[in-house]
Amino acid sequence: MANKSKSKNKRPTARTNTKKAATGTWKVEKEEKVQLKALAKDERTWKIAGTTFLLVAVFLIISFVSYFFTWKQDFTQISRGSAILWDFDVSVNNLLGKLGALAAHFFIYKLFGVAAVLICTFFFVVGVNLMWRRRVFSVWRNLKYVTLGMLAGSAILAYLLPNEEFRYGGGVGNMIVHWLVASLGQIGAGAVLGLIVIAYFIWQFNPVFSFPGKLKRVNGAPPPEPVTAGAGDEPEVKEPEAVEKIAPVQEGAKLIIDVDVEKPKYDIKLVNKEPEVHAKEEEEGYERITVLKPGIKKPDPVIEKADAAAAQELNIPAAEKTGSVKQEEDLKLEINSDPIAPVQPAVADEKKKPYEPALNLRNYKKPTTDLLETHGSEKVVQDPNELENNKNQIIQTLRNYDIEIQKISATVGPTVTLYEIVPAAGVRISKIKNLEDDIALSLSALGIRIIAPIPGRGTIGIEVPNARKTIVSMKTLLASEEFTKSSHSLPIALGKRIDNKNFIVDLATMPHLLMAGATGQGKSVGINAILVSLLYSKHPSQLKFVLVDPKKVELSVYSQIVNHFLARLPNEEDAIITDTKKVINTLNALCIEMDNRYDLLKDAGCRNIKEYNAKFAARKLNPERGHMFMPFIVLVVDEFADLIMTAGKEVEMPIARLAQLARAVGIHLIIATQRPSVNIITGIIKANFPARIAFKVSSKIDSRTILDAGGADQLIGKGDMLISLNGEISRLQCAFVDTPEVDKVVDFIAYQEGYPEPFLLPEYIDEKDLEAAGDFDPDDRDSLFEDAARLIVANQIGSTSLLQRRMKLGYNRAGRLMDQLEQAGIVGPNQGSKAREVLIKTEAELQQHLDMLG
């Protein structure tokens, strides 16, 4: 539905015309409305609005600064108010004239004093966001800081500088101080303002206060802590009375409530997990750097040393090599035009060090976790009263249906609590399953899901949403040891399970992922979580993304890292594909890349990308024969429904082909859709995507389409999700990474040196295009004819796939080239599966032959 209206909005004129045919005056109003809407959506309107806000920010800052110097001279005039604007006899000294003087006087003198300068940042932030049409800064956060800063700043200045000629605290500051002094006295007012300053510093910097005496005790035995702590080695058992009303539970804690069914009474056990080990600042092999400005890096002795060592390996004088992109490019071009082809000479010399793809961007630093934020408290909180009430209601509801239970226990997760029930002997499981809606009704909660039975546990699970939910920050997951020490090829941190365990999986083994969810339920955040995980774990030489974004805005931020992590078609400007036609070409190009990679694997005698890359790194494969280090390629399609609706089979077929075959050659697909209906997620797509994620969907049917099971319609949104992996469905809270965090990560990468150009996919030329354009005459020589002839003669192998691989061509074009080479007498006729005979033996001979052909 949402999408329908979106696409309608995109075509205001079409919509207007239809209405026109229908009615009279009403139609005109409608038309105006539509035009206004189109105007409001026009990029230029946004830019004009952005520029206006930025100019207001500049206007205010100049008038404020000027006011500090000129207020005294202008005071009498400004005090007359706006009347002076129309009095041409009046002149003022403020740099921005009467309006500047009046604005500054209003904000500084009448309102917030010196602290009023903060208001300029608000106009700046809004202006920048409008100008770039995305959330570069958080307006809400800025507004909070500006308001609090102006109130607190004006009061503090008014308190500290009370009798000055200049009103440092402005009218508002004076008023607050006046009221504080009248209520609390001079000292009390000072204490309150001092407290505000101290509270600000504590909040901002969270200093550590430690007492030497206590430290000694910590070294010996940890002091007992309340329920929260997770400090004790032993699990604590507490009577309910002893538990605080809201008991924060440490990550990984399991809350077990044992129920005596006759006399409702329970024990709460908290089983705390080992404390979380925080991220290492330095990841293996990569030093941490501080990024100053684009292109400017702090000189780092370690990096320089590494450069020297690497240069030595390349047999290039260190001085020439250090930091010289140009040199690196030249050298690369000499060996192979591929941007990630080996810079290091890959001669089959067994004594040489293994080839390291990362050395081509040896100064590259992976992003650090301090770029990310912790959202809210990481502690899972659960109210014992809530637990008790839910438990009683579950027991009562089941009893109403004559179902008795032996035991009930609860596991508190970030968003939901899992109540596990052991039913009394003889109770049929299906009976409980059928009561799903009744239990949900009696607990008056959305998002109840019943798992009957929980696989492998012999219990029945009832998931009930928590009244207070915890956000799972991406930062925590990426800093966890499971992630930093993971041995996965493509680790992705998706979120936390119901038992608070981190859920980190390997995309390479999934091997493709289908994601669905109604609009606004967390799909975009989920895609960002996956992309950010991969950016945190991989070097640009190891991974390339192909990003398809028909909505045009969701993935655009990643365009900044085009020369680091993106792949695109040759001769394409944009690395992020938004146009359906280009999507089809890209998907077909990926199919060619897959076929080429299979040829290389076959030639190398390897079964998969891992073996192949290991062999290449051991310098057992010759780049001269087209071998190269293969990066993983991850294709992300945000909004698959749009594509299927517009291009149908043309999109479905290459996706299905890639999904069936591409795993072994390191190509993985992530396909997301808002509308998981059967005409979009067809049988053929579904059959090839064993791993599927569902955020909240709007109907049970949608849930069945995506997961082959109900439940996704019962989720509560905001990243609450079900993942079906190897036939097993788990409920997760998706990791949250906000857009400004993604911006920071992308900026961190973008400011570093990248490859000279993006990773190029093979060229794909649509047969239909060629025919339609009528620009291919078999008698006309292809523009690449001579290059192809040279390649074939140099290698003395008459193989079409050699042309495909080395010249990055599609099968059809390479085939035509081969036919033309045959016509020209350079290669012999087709010999089935064997390569054609090459009739010309040397380059000199070829040159003569070509000259003869003219």
Ligand SMILES: Nc1ncnc2c1ncn2[C@@H]1O[C@H](COP(=O)(O)OP(=O)(O)OP(=O)(O)O)[C@@H](O)[C@H]1O
């Ligand atoms: N994992 C999460 N944790 C907490 N809040 C979340 C999470 N995921 C999403 N949200 C909240 O839900 C909002 C919508 O999420 P998101 O933009 O990912 O939805 P969407 O499904 O991609 O929507 P659309 O399809 O319209 O783009 C976010 O702005 C955020 O406030």
